Amino acid sequence: MTDANPYLLRLVEGRWFQALPDSLRQALCGAAVVRRLPAGQRLFARGDAPCGLYCVVEGAMRISVVGENGKEALLALVEPPNWFGEICLFDGQPRTHDAFAEGATTLLQVPQVPLQAMLTQHPEYWRDFALLMSHKLRITFAVLEELSLLPAAPRLARRLLMIAEGYGESSTCKRELHLPQEQLAAMLSLSRQTTNQILKDLEAQGILRLSYGGIEILDRDRLRDAAHA
Missing domain, CATH: 2.60.120.10 (Jelly Rolls)
Known part of the structure; x- marks a missing residue:
């Protein structure tokens, strides 16, 4: 073995x-x-x-x-x-x-x-x-394109989906992401405040649930819609 x-x-x-x-x-x-x-x-x-x-x-x-x-x-x-x-x-x-x-x-x-x-x-x-x-x-090209062309909210939604789907490598989609908001903000070149506001808006819509150091995806289809808004 x-x-x-x-x-x-x-x-x-x-x-x-x-x-x-x-x-x-x-x-x-x-x-x-x-x-x-x-x-x-x-x-x-x-x-x-x-x-x-x-x-x-x-x-x-x-x-x-x-x-x-x-x-x-x-x-x-x-x-x-x-x-x-x-x-x-x-x-x-x-x-x-x-x-x-x-x-x-x-x-x-x-x-x-x-x-x-x-x-x-x-x-x-x-x-x-x-x-x-x-x-x-x-x-890498997709991320560069998003940084150049997309507003903050759909860019954040796309990155959450990308992480949940293992950057296209995983055959399953994770529901729970162990991802502090500070790290998500750093990946997206956004401020901590902007990132928190977008996440709070998604939580208010019932798309996500926020916890300390984590994000739970409640409605993947609506998160995908938000990624293409």
């Missing part, structure tokens, strides 16, 4: 892993090691050397970057069953962002050396990793 086997059911919830050929699934699981991080621990920092591919199987990872003024820009919360870290696999360049555990988090890591050996032996697998990266690129 490999270290990844206890998490296989979680892995197959992800659309990317589902679509992989069986041989690549087995190779990834066979090479994977379990990493457990306490809340707040940094996995890697911007500028670090490549260290492999990761999948979140429990908890969440905060992907961010700190500017010269010391302000942190939160880019995404990576939750199960999302994979990340594939950019460095293609170009061999240093890490582009910081990654911290958001609460106690369990990861599967496929280290860089066995990953490269796998691809050398099976170059046909490159296409599967390219599909993983192209999916992230499409999300």
Whole structure:
């Protein structure tokens, strides 16, 4: 039994892993090691050397970057069953962002050396990793478009749906999001006050229920309508 086997059911919830050929699934699981991080621990920092591919199987990872003024820009919360870290696999360049555990988090890591050996032996697998990266690129373009064109309220509604649906990776839609309003505001480049007001409006309409550090989606269809208002 490999270290990844206890998490296989979680892995197959992800659309990317589902679509992989069986041989690549087995190779990834066979090479994977379990990493457990306490809340707040940094996995890697911007500028670090490549260290492999990761999948979140429990908890969440905060992907961010700190500017010269010391302000942190939160880019995404990576939750199960999302994979990340594939950019460095293609170009061999240093890490582009910081990654911290958001609460106690369990990861599967496929280290860089066995990953490269796998691809050398099976170059046909490159296409599967390219599909993983192209999916992230499409999300990035969508987020940039929303920042440029959408008012704050529909932008917030779209991001909630995106997170609930695992950025298009999860085969299920989560009802409860463990997402503090401060983090949501940071992801959307909105003030805390604006974010709170929009969430309160959605709660008053019966679309959401707010709690300390969390957001419960009560009516996904109406939230989708709000995202396209």
